[in-house]
Structures are given as C-alpha cells and as structure tokens.
Amino acid sequence: MTIEIADLTRRFDRTEVLRGINLAIAEGELVALLGPSGSGKTTLLKIIAGLDWPDTGSLTVNGQDWLAKRAQDRRAGFVFQHYALFPHMKVRDNIAFGLTVLPRRDRPSAAAIRARVDELMRFLQISALADRFPAELSGGQRQRVALGRAMAISPAVLLLDEPFGALDALVRRDLRRWLRDVLETSKTTSIFVTHDQEEAFELADRVVIMGAGRIEQIGRPDEIYDHPATPFVARFLGLSVELPVRLRAGRVEAPGLDATALPRRAMADGPAMLFARPADLAPVPAQDGPLRVAAISSTGALLHVQLTDDGGLAVETEVPRRRGLHLSLGQRVTLRVEAGQVFRDGAPAETPAETPAADSRPVPLRYEHSSKESLR
Numbered sequence: 001m002t003i004e005i006a007d008l009t010r011r012f013d014r015t016e017v018l019r020g021i022n023l024a025i026a027e028g029e030l031v032a033l034l035g036p037s038g039s040g041k042t043t044l045l046k047i048i049a050g051l052d053w054p055d056t057g058s059l060t061v062n063g064q065d066w067l068a069k070r071a072q073d074r075r076a077g078f079v080f081q082h083y084a085l086f087p088h089m090k091v092r093d094n095i096a097f098g099l100t101v102l103p104r105r106d107r108p109s110a111a112a113i114r115a116r117v118d119e120l121m122r123f124l125q126i127s128a129l130a131d132r133f134p135a136e137l138s139g140g141q142r143q144r145v146a147l148g149r150a151m152a153i154s155p156a157v158l159l160l161d162e163p164f165g166a167l168d169a170l171v172r173r174d175l176r177r178w179l180r181d182v183l184e185t186s187k188t189t190s191i192f193v194t195h196d197q198e199e200a201f202e203l204a205d206r207v208v209i210m211g212a213g214r215i216e217q218i219g220r221p222d223e224i225y226d227h228p229a230t231p232f233v234a235r236f237l238g239l240s241v242e243l244p245v246r247l248r249a250g251r252v253e254a255p256g257l258d259a260t261a262l263p264r265r266a267m268a269d270g271p272a273m274l275f276a277r278p279a280d281l282a283p284v285p286a287q288d289g290p291l292r293v294a295a296i297s298s299t300g301a302l303l304h305v306q307l308t309d310d311g312g313l314a315v316e317t318e319v320p321r322r323r324g325l326h327l328s329l330g331q332r333v334t335l336r337v338e339a340g341q342v343f344r345d346g347a348p349a350e351t352p353a354e355t356p357a358a359d360s361r362p363v364p365l366r367y368e369h370s371s372k373e374s375l376r
C-alpha cells in the first residue's frame with residue numbers, strides 16, 4: 001500500500017507538534033521514524049492509525065483519503081509498547097480477536113479464522129504458545145503475539161510504536177532480527193517509531209529523522225549515517241565533536257588538523273564547521289602539535305582520549321586500545337580526521353566533489369590561525 005502524507009500539521013494548545021510533514025512510503029517498505037523524545041513521532045503514527053487528526057494536510061493510502069475514514073475502517077495493525085494483550089484470552093484467541101470482531105459480512109468463518117491463526121503462529125514461530133495466557137509469556141513472547149494479533153487482519157499498514165522498548169537488550173536484538181525476517185517475507189508496508197538508532201538502522205529500508213515536528217532527513221540508513229544533512233542530524237547520530245575549520249579549494253583545513261582523508265567538497269572557500277564522531281578522530285603524536293592529551297580512560301577495547309589546546313578547547317576521541325597505547329598524558333598531538341561532515345551556516349553539506357581515492361595528493365597542514373581560534 002502506498003502512503004502519501006502531505007503538509008501535515010498538528011498543534012496542541014500553542015505547541016506545534018507537527019510542522020508540515022511530507023512523506024511518501026512505497027508498497028512493502030519498512031520505514032523507521034527516528035528522533036529524540038517529543039519530536040512528534042508518535043503523533044504522526046497516531047494520525048496514520050486514526051487515533052488523532054491533523055489540523056491541516058492530507059493522508060492518502062493507495063489513493064484513498066484516510067482522513068475521511070474511521071480508525072476501524074483503515075485496516076491498520078498496531079503494535080505498541082504498552083498495548084497489552086487481553087489477559088483473559090489465550091494466545092490463539094488474542095491473535096484471532098481482530099478477525100472475530102469484523103462486521104458479519106467481512107468476517108471469515110470460524111474454521112477460516114482458526115486456519116489463519118494457525119498459519120500466522122507457524123509463520124511467527126509461536127505455535128507452541130497457542131494455549132498459554134499472556135501472564136504465562138515472557139515480554140519478548142508477548143510482543144511476538146502482539147505482532148500476530150496486528151497481522152491477523154492482513155493490515156494495509158503495520159504501525160509499531162517502540163515495540164521492543166520495554167525489553168532488555170539481548171531480547172531486543174533477537175526480536176529485531178526476527179521482525180526483519182517476518183516483515184521482509186510478508187512484505188507488509190510498515191512504519192515503526194523508535195529513538196534507538198541501532199534499531200532503526202538495522203531494521204529499516206529508509207529512516208526518517210524527526211526533530212521538533214519537522215523531517216530533518218529521509219534516506220537509506222547508510223546514506224544518513226555517512227552524510228547527515230543538517231547539524232541536528234549530525235549531532236543526533238553521534239558526530240559530537242564540532243570544530244571550526246576553513247575550506248580552501250574544497251579541502252578542510254585547521255591548524256594541527258590533518259583532514260586529507262576527507263573527500264573534497266564542492267563548496268566555496270571560507271569558514272565552516274566540521275562535525276565528526278570521536279571514533280573518526282585519531283590523535284597523532286607531534287612535538288609541535290597544538291593539542292595535548294588531557295585524560296585517557298579505558299572501556300576495555302577502546303580508549304577515550306581527551307585532548308585540549310592552550311585555550312581550554314576539549315576534543316573527545318575514541319581510539320582502539322592497541323592503537324592508543326603509545327599515547328601518554330601531556331603529550332602533544334595533531335588530529336587526523338578519518339570521516340566527518342562539513343556544514344556552512346547550518347546548511348546541508350554539499351555532496352563530495354570527488355572520492356578521496358581519486359585524489360590522494362597530500363595537502364600540507366596550515367597553521368595560519370592561532371590554535372585557540374581554530375579548534376574551538
């Protein structure tokens with residue numbers, strides 16, 4: 001089912017919770033809505049479900065106006081974190097529920113419902129739980145049953161709101177893989193809300209990053225991971241080190257910074273901001289380096305190495321333990337940047353002008369700013 005959302009807005013009192021959402025979802029796609037708390041993810045999902053209505057905008061599914069349909073007429077399946085199973089019903093009856101309450105003209109026969117439930121339980125690998133009550137299930141098993149209940153009606157779209165939020169990390173990982181297989185096989189168009197980056201990136205065909213009621217970026221997981229389109233997305237995805245730099249002939253430069261590994265940018269010369277993940281910054285011992293090692297702590301495989309300059313700037317880096325053993329407190333270093341994103345005035349970064357492999361000319365470091373100004 002193709003879903004088209006256009007110019008959707010929603011406000012509660014004076015708070016604009018959705019500020020013009022435009023999103024098209026293709027048949028069979030699995031889309032993750034990812035964003036910090038309060039960014040409007042659940043509100044958008046509820047509007048698609050028919051549990052809330054927008055102030056303006058449109059929502060069409062396969063060309064039909066869903067805003068003109070009641071929730072029960074939309075054939076949307078839900079799996080919510082706290083949407084409990086019916087405690088007095090066995091697993092098989094919970095799964096059958098959506099079919100048994102259909103209007104008589106649409107309702108399959110009792111035998112057909114039983115067959116559909118058996119088939120679904122086999123597909124979801126929960127046949128052994130058929131005669132248990134919800135209280136006799138683990139949290140992970142309950143969510144599998146909840147998915148079965150949502151899928152029983154052959155939903156036009158499956159909506160999942162933090163479906164694994166209440167489960168521990170190991171069970172979550174297991175269920176994630178299971179869910180991906182199930183949705184890939186069933187080809188159900190699905191939208192799920194999460195604030196867990198790993199979950200979104202592992203599961204989704206496309207990720208929608210939301211911030212303060214707007215869509216900041218839509219893309220395939222690796223596209224978004226490698227090329228965050230805005231400073232907001234960069235920070236949200238862990239590019240937490242922000243360094244003022246200068247662009248010269250598409251190259252990123254700053255005193256003590258070796259950014260030759262970055263692709264050239266099709267951007268005019270001038271000041272810019274480089275955003276990078278701590279793991280993509282490597283301290284390199286250098287007698288005249290503008291930075292000093294201020295602290296080293298270990299989490300086992302990784303060393304967290306904090307660097308400062310004479311002006312009090314702090315830069316977090318993360319180094320694999322074996323590569324960081326030569327570092328010592330107080331040592332002078334320069335910084336090698338292995339990956340990062342460049343923004344100018346908060347504007348989306350330009351696409352790289354060329355790949356780094358295509359241009360391996362070394363660019364000398366320049367030291368024309370004082371270190372205080374340059375790396376703050």
Ligand SMILES: Nc1ncnc2c1ncn2[C@@H]1O[C@H](COP(=O)(O)OP(=O)(O)OP(=O)(O)O)[C@@H](O)[C@H]1O
Nearest residue numbers: 012015017035036037038039040041042043044195
């Ligand atoms: N019924 C409501 N009345 C008033 N404000 C609401 C209502 N529902 C949501 N909000 C507000 O709208 C904003 C967005 O909420 P929403 O639940 O959509 O965010 P979210 O991105 O799903 O967050 P979370 O990850 O915490 O669930 C929040 O500031 C919330 O307080």
